[in-house]
Amino acid sequence: MPSPLSADRPAAQPPGRGSVDALISQARRLKGDVDAVRRDAPEDGSDAQERWHRALCDLALHQLSDLDGHLAQLRDGPAPAPPAPGAASAGAPPATAGGTPSGSLLSRVGSAEWNLLTDEASWSGELYRILGRDPAAPALTLDELPSLVLDEDRPKLTSMVTDCLVDAKPIDGEFRVVRPDGSVRTVHMMGEPVLDADGGTASMWAVLRDVSELRRSQREVCETRDSLHRHQEQARTERRLATELQEAVLPPWRGSLRLPHGGPRALDLAARHLPSATGSPIGGDWYDALELPDGETLLSVGDLTGHGVGVASGMAMLLGALRGMAMAGAQPGQLMALLNQLLDATVQPALGSAVCCRYRPATRTLVWAQAGHPAPLLFRDGTGRELNPPDGVLLGATSRAGYGQAEVTLEPGDLLLLRTDGLVSGQGGATAAVERLLDLGPRLGAAPTAQDCLRTVVEEFGENERQDDACVLVAKVSG
Incomplete structure (x- = not known):
């Protein structure tokens, strides 16, 4: 309550009651809007950015409540002096345990x-x-x-x-x-x-x-902001590590590759890993092509569920095991069974899907097996179809699962397309995804090389707003 004469100016006259009431109404409407935003914010505390948003809303509500109280005090004038010793104020509102009148906005x-x-x-x-x-x-x-x-x-x-x-x-x-x-x-x-x-x-x-509550809210905003920054930095670090790990274990070749390296009837190969468009952590998708000691070629694609460094390291373990067992002579169905046992025996259980093929160039025979994974697509003379899948459940889903094998004889010019299910996003499920890929048949049939075919697929689906990583592997049979 300032005196009429201050250090450098006379006391200002209070503003009109009507103008202050208008400001109070505006402040309360704004407070209601912010409160509505606060109520809509998730409260499970699982996301650092959501916690930061909620803390900012709480801080804004404290400040708007203070503004409301200050304007009301400006409108109503100074509060009455405290009662004289021993006297009780008739009709005074009941006090809380801390001495503040119940419902008062001016207690601060x-x-x-x-x-x-x-x-x-x-x-x-x-x-x-x-x-x-x-x-x-x-x-x-x-x-x-x-x-x-x-x-x-x-x-x-x-x-x-x-x-x-x-x-x-x-x-x-x-x-x-x-x-x-x-x-x-x-x-x-x-x-x-x-x-x-x-x-x-x-x-x-x-x-x-x-200003105790205001400062508490400000501290909470700073703490949640710092937590958000730490979370973002951790996410960037994990993504970088997962990316480096993925790049280290996926095949080092870029562009086209011919396997086996010697002789006719080789496969012209091209592959690509496509990251998600949302910037989410790297997943467990992989592709692989490997020439085996007996002259056959191993083709595989797969996906380990989840994201981050742990999943990327699990994918690296799975891919390394697959390569080693294939080099030892394991056939596709046996490979799937052994990988299933491996996932079942890991300390941290995981689920994965995969398709594994062995191509025999002498007879142009493809022997393949799958574990809960989209079947390869076969394109011939500009027309495509999905190969009929043998029996196979997700890797890690059940112990001692059995996996069947299927065979198909390929012809010169045939094109195989293997992919993970993140390649084609959108509504309609797996059936619609297959149909969209099969629609590319005429364009793929006119493409002279596997790299040209891959470029066609990437142009069609690579720029989509996909929610997950994807891998695609294309194999074209030479004459």
């Missing part, structure tokens, strides 16, 4: 004036409630006020008061006070010296605001 802002000539102090009722003081007790003088302040904050309060009284500097700072119940509150103090007719300092007035 109080005012005070200290008369330097008479050493008298005058506090508003709100200030008594902020500091947890008995309204019947006398207001503390400037010399007594530091007794409420935490030891480490007392020099700050002393410096602000000294600068105000000696150098006529405005007060604007915060300190923490300890209430009689032991609770600690953060108080923001703003004030000025009041000068007498001779220009000397006659008194000092100040407005004190309890």
